[in-house]
Amino acid sequence: MSYDALRHFADSWGLVAMTVMFLTFVGWTFLPHARAAHARAATMILEDDLQDGEQANG
Template sequence: MTYDAFRHFADSWGLLFMAICYLAFVGWALLPRNRERSKAAKEMIFKDRDNG
């Protein structure tokens, strides 16, 4: 495979593949069943914080 052929493939199908993966990962993170896990991750930095 030449550089030009590889570049053409990456510019067309590689970009499409990355866009589909991005949408799948964002969709997976926003599923309702992941709500508790997201809430726990959001509040993790305050876990060991003093109240005073």
């Protein structure tokens, strides 16, 4: 396979593959089963938690 053929293949099918992967990742984010995990991640920084047995000062 020559460089030009490989470059043409990567330009066409590489773009298709990256588009499909992008749409899959974006779609995966909005699946109903992930709602609880995303809600927890969105508020995680606001929660008080214990670190090494000491209460965090805030």
